[in-house]
Amino acid sequence: MSIWTIPEPVRKVFDSFPLKVNEPTKLPLNGNDAGMAVSKGLTHVYVYNIAENGLCTDPHCLEVQSWIQLRNKQNKTESDKITISASSVHVSPTDSLPFIVENSHKINNIKPQSTKSEPVGRVKYLQDKGNSSSNEEVYCSLIDTWLRSCWIVSMLDPRHLAIKESIYILEEERKELPTQILSVISNQVNYRLIQELEPQYPELTAEANSYRARITGYSLNSNILADVFDRAEECLAVFESLLSKNKSQAIFGDLNGGTDLGRLDILLFSYTHLILWLIPNSQLARLIPPLVRAHSEHVYNKIFC
Amino acid sequence: MIHTSGPKAETAVDREAPEFPPAQSTDEDSYFKHNDEPSYLASLQVQVAEFIKIHKDRKIALVTSGGTTVPLENNTVRFIDNFSAGTRGSTSAEYFLEAGYAVIFLHRQFSLLPYSRHYSHSTNCFLDYMVEGNDNHSVQVDKKYEEQMLQVLKKYQYAKRNKLLLLVPFTTVNQYLFTLRMISQELGQQKAQNRSTTLFYLAAAVSDFFLPRSRVADHKIQSQGTGKLVVDLDPVPKFLKRLVDEWTPGAMIVSFKLETDSSLLIGKARGALERYSHQLGKKGDEVDQAEIERQVKAAVAAKEYFSELLERNASRHVQVRAIRAVGGGARSTRREFLNQQFEPIFQARNLSSLLSAVDTVYDNLAGLGIYENVTVALDETKEKVNGNGVRGLDNLDPFAGLFGNDSGRAYDNNERRNSGSKLELDAVVKLAQAKRFYAKTGTDLGNGEGNGYANMTFKNIFGGAEILSLDATMGTRTRSSYIANFSTPVLSVLPPQWRLETVAYMTSRTIPWASNEQLVRGMSTKIKSVPSLLKRPGQTPSPQQELGFEAVWRTIACSPGASSSVRDEAGNSLKASIFHSIAYDTRDSILLATHGNYYKFSHELAGLGGIGNAFYKTSFESQHNWLLFASPPTTSSSSSEPSTISSQQTTEPVSRTSLHIGTKAGLLWMLARPSSNSDTPPPSNLMDRFYLGGPNDVRGFYSSGIGPRDQSDSLGGEALLAAGVSLLTPIPKIKRTTPLRFHTFLNAGNLLALDRIGSSTTTAPTTSSILSSTAAELLNTPSISTGVGLLYCHPAARFELNITFPLIARRNEATRKGIQFGVGLSFL
Secondary structure, eight states, rough: OOTSSOHHHHHHHHSSSEEEEEOOOOOOSSSSSHHHHHHHEEEEEEEEEEESSBBSSSSSHHHHHHHHHHHHOOOGGGGGGGEEOOOOGGGGGTTOOEEEEOOOOOOEEOOOTTTTHHHHHHHHHHHHOOOOHHHHHHHHHHIIIIHHHHHHHHHHGGGGHHHHHHHHHHHHHHHSSSHHHHHHHHHHHHHHHHHHHOOOOOOOOHHTHHHHHHHHHOOOOHHHHHHHHHHHHHHHHHHHHHHHHHHTTOOTTTSOSSSSOHHHHHHHHHHHHHHHHHOTTSSSHOOOHHHHHHHHHHHHHHHHH | OSSSSSOOOHHHTTTTTOOOOOOHHHHHHHHHHSSOTTTTHHHHHHHHHHEEEEESSSEEEEEEEBBBBBEEEEOOOOEOOOOOHHHHHHHHHHHHHTTOOOOEEETTTTTTTTTTTGOSSSSSOGGEEEEEEESSEEEOOOHHHHHHEEEHHHHHHHHHHOOEEEEEEEEEEEHHHHHHHHHHHHHHHGGGGGGGGGGEEEOOOOEEEEEEEGGSSSOOOOOOOSSOOOOOEEEEEHHHHIIIIISSSOOEEOOOOOOHHHHHHHHHHHHHHHHHHOOOOOHHHHSOOOHHHHHHHHHHHHHHHHHHHHTTTOOEEEEEEEEEEEEEHHHHHOHHHHHHHHHHHHOOOOHHHHHHHHHHHHHHHHHTTHHHHHHHHEEEEEEEEOSSSSGGGGGGOOHHHBBTTTSOBBHHHHHHHHHHHOOEEEEEEEEOOOOSSEEEEEEEEEEEEEEEEEEEEESSSTTTSSSEEEEEESSSEEEEEEEEEEEEOOTSSSSSTTTEEEEEEEEEEEEEGGGGEEEEEEEEEEEEOOEEEEEOOOOOOOOEEEEEEEEEEEEEEEEOOOOOHHHHHEEEEEEEEEEEEEEEEOOOOOOSSSEEEEEEEEEEEOOOOBBBEEEEEEEEEEEHHHHHHHSOOOOOTTTTTTEEEOOOOOOOOOOOOEEEEEEEEEEEEOOOOTTTTTOOOOOOOTTTTTOOOSSSSTBBBBOOOBBBBBBEOOOOEEEEEEEEEEEEEOOTTSSSSSEEEEEEEEEEEEOOOOSSSOOOOSSSHHHHHHHHHHHHHHHOOOOEEEEEEEEEEEEOOEEEEEEEEEEEETSSSOOOOOOEEESSSSOO
């Protein structure tokens, strides 16, 4: 018996004290209805922002939203549907979105794509499909690594400051907070994005960790920039080549000629659609070849139209 | 007469031994903690309390007399003794009694006593005063001594009849110190409203060294072995500073300095006077009766003379011509700043207002926190000041110039009316500079968390009492905190008792009861009143106030497992508010009050300039304390215990049982934005709401465990009401002076979210209906707990170990049945 165990006679005395139980009091007013969704037993996803056209503005979030859209089309009952709402990044304990609260009240976080072990688990959860092929793993990894890196670099470009803030800072906060505070938050976003580049460019992260960089911002090394864009171009060329081999389908499917959208389709779409929509005149947008552009439009039509 | 016990002067005192500094509180606390109090102290306390009560309207003198012993063995055979027959003390006590004082005579047992000292066994053997009667069967007083004896007898009987003398014995230095403290504290408490009628005349020869209990041999130290006895003695802490400052503040103190070398005497006596702030003190190597009488009369006369003169000359015209500031503090402070501080003295036009102004200036200067010591002296313009700017104490006749005419005699009313003269004075203000920079690191424990901190403070930066303080803290709940605080008086705008304070801060705290982490960066500017350092008898303290503006940027970040309600609140928000608080505190102690009340009223109006959500928040808290009687009356008859010269020994009860009642209330009222089309106000922020429950308020619940909760997260509430009753009783066989008590309590509290929408779909509830329904629910459905425990008051914090029993709780509230531990400064 532990010394902290209450002796039985003492416990009996304690238990003999009656405890009258009253009904719980009402909760304070909530600001949005996400809590209501969870309280109704629905699975809920928190994302950075949802634009007026109803689409998420971050590739990770758009990818999850696409799967949710497909899933909700299949599940007619209200209780099986997944709800989605924009939220501050601070809703997630890991400071990254999307953040999923399952209907079992068990909380699950979708990590950034740079965490290589996570995409499989994520897709399993959302897709309810069989194991993906090894080729699919390789292609997804290409997007997760090199297209992602180029997306981050484009977001860090000072010319895209306003777009980056509209993507990663909650719209209500952008309206309410003064410019000085927004610039601090913007810098925090930069820092989180640069941390994602650490596996590829550790020296960049080291610089971002410096006190000076946190105050004054970051400047990207031109050699790194060139390398990032070269690799993104190579990555997109791979998918252009793949699509050219299967022009009739216009999608990858399960890479074996299936007609259903596959994991690779959703993942590539989540980047190319946002690049062409949000930064159409950027260097990255100019790298997207014609068939990949057509693929993006095709997938959008299949999911959201 | 041959004295066999007189030491050789040239070898009796070690000239090279350093003077011990005044005791710090830890010295005293440590001494009383590690040494046993005398077993008879409790019954003695009863007698002392009764004596003081009888004479509460009379002047009381505590006279200490005789030497103390330092036992070397528990079953004492050997001890070290301070030689003193008690002549000075016993003689002085007689003069005090003649002067109308009631006297507590704390004396070495078997030393000379007042009145009987005239006929002691050794010097004036009482048998020499007797002769056989003519019938050879009776004893008569020798005719030649009859008149003298009759006078002594009359005085003795007068004192006995009127119970004017209480004899309190001691033998060891330990008994002396415990008894002195007890009597001082009783005098301090019972004569709290009029401490100026208390006089300490400390004539006992107290040992400077003692042997701690842990090193005292149980049995007789054997003389075999090396044949040498080496004794390692510790210094006795100097208690006089505590006596002056805390035990009986406001009392007059007369202490004595023994030196066998007359060249050292004046300097050391003056040093002791300055160190302990005593009024008189000098002691030579010869006990001279005439000198004793002079000293006693001087002490008595000085006090009465001063009071009387003040009264008689209160309206006398005086004008301070110049003020001279001396000392390191004066050199480091800007001249114009000091001039502003001294302005009240220059404005005084009569003696009464001048003395009041001196008090005010002293209070203001001492309250700045940049001087270690402040003294203000007044002198006639024509007189010279010595080298350090303060009049010589050896020539002190302070009243002749201020109150007297040219012959040094005091003005009476007629003279003052007729003279019409104006006395010109100079003031000398001595400002001892406190350290202008210091850095410290340490740990804090309290209110349920532990912290490590580093602090740097810069004082008097620009010579205008500016203080800059930089703090960095890391702890169990406060993950990090950085605070820069700059405060300064603004004499051109604010009265001297107010300071302007600007604080910039960034804190990050983990909130375990709501699964989130809160990061707050902001700044506040406020004016605040500085509490007065002068505790004038009978004067109630002035309320403390703050008025300021605060602007903060707040971030709530969810921890893993946060409920949906907490997730809804995640993110950034702003707050801009003005706030005001007023507190009134008459308690005798913050941690363990036995009397006095505390009230605090705060309010805050947020949403200024359209920044952040608008709300009005108000809160009130109070505490009321009473000392109750508990101990039954006792009777003392032991010959070893003290006794009054009276036949009646029945006493009133003396108690340490106290009752405490605390209350808390609060309301957070969200206001609709003027720019908004909706009448419905926005939701309140998690960080603005009230929280309730835990060992520091409603015990029997976990911290913030009362009120609205989503899963295991406490969301806080917008309406708060709580109350607690605590009964503290002494523990048998534990020293009364030990701050350890039995604790019995009953706590109740309720915390609600305001229902601003209501159940009706057509009409929104009115403000009055919301408030009345909330008030009704607050009163009708409180969560209640009770329990017992132990309470210990350390100087740094109060510790409670309670067994708690929740009696009423809401279904999802976090109750704590069983042992609950609390540390903090503030409890319900």
